[in-house]
Amino acid sequence: MMKKAKILVVEDQNIVALNIRNKLKNLGYTVPATAATGEEAIRKAELTDADLVLMDIMIKGDMDGISAAQEIKSLFGIPILYLTAYTDEETLGRAKMTEPAGYISKPFKEEDLHSNIEMALHKHRLEKEEKEAE
Numbered sequence: 737m738m739k740k741a742k743i744l745v746v747e748d749q750n751i752v753a754l755n756i757r758n759k760l761k762n763l764g765y766t767v768p769a770t771a772a773t774g775e776e777a778i779r780k781a782e783l784t785d786a787d788l789v790l791m792d793i794m795i796k797g798d799m800d801g802i803s804a805a806q807e808i809k810s811l812f813g814i815p816i817l818y819l820t821a822y823t824d825e826e827t828l829g830r831a832k833m834t835e836p837a838g839y840i841s842k843p844f845k846e847e848d849l850h851s852n853i854e855m856a857l858h859k860h861r862l863e864k865e866e867k868e869a870e
Contacts, residue, residue: 740764740766741765741766741787741788741853742766742767742785742787742788743760743765743766743786743787743788743789743853744767744769744770744777744781744784745757745767745769745790746771746774746777746790746795746801747770747772747790747792747795748773748794752792753770753772756790756819756849763850765853768786769783769784772796772797773799774797774799774803774804774807775799775804776797777789777804778807782811782812787814787860788814788815788816788817788837788853788860789808789817790817790853791817791819791836793818793827794820794822801818801820802827802830802831802834805818805831805834806834809834815836815856815857817836817839817840817856818831818836818838820842821842823841837852837855837859837860838856
C-alpha cells in the first residue's frame with residue numbers, strides 16, 4: 737500500500753481551493769495545507785514536507801505562482817503542477833522556465849488532475865531514485 741501523497745494547494749480563491757482540496761481527497765490524496773500567496777506557499781511547502789505542489793499562477797501578493805514555484809523547486813526540490821486559467825504564450829513561456837511537472841488549464845476534469853498528479857509523482861520518484869543510485 738502506497739502512502740498517500742501530500743499535496744499542497746496554492747490558490748487564492750477560497751471556494752476554488754476548497755473545491756480542489758475535496759477533489760484531491762476524493763482521489764485519495766492528503767492535502768496538508770492550502771496557501772493563498774507565494775510567500776505562504778513557500779513557508780507551507782517547507783512545513784508540510786509536501787510531495788507535490790498544485791500551483792495557481794495568478795495569486796495574491798507580490799509574488800506570482802511562477803516565482804513561488806521557482807523558489808519551492810530550488811529550495812526543496814518539490815515538483816510543481818500548474819493549475820491555471822492563463823494559457824497565453826508569455827505565461828506559458830515563463831512557466832516552462834521552472835520546468836514544471838505539468839500544466840493543467842482551468843476548468844479541469846478530475847481525471848486530468850489525477851493523471852497529471854500520478855505522472856508527476858512517478859517522474860519525481862524515478863528522478864530521486866536515479867540521484868540516489870549515482
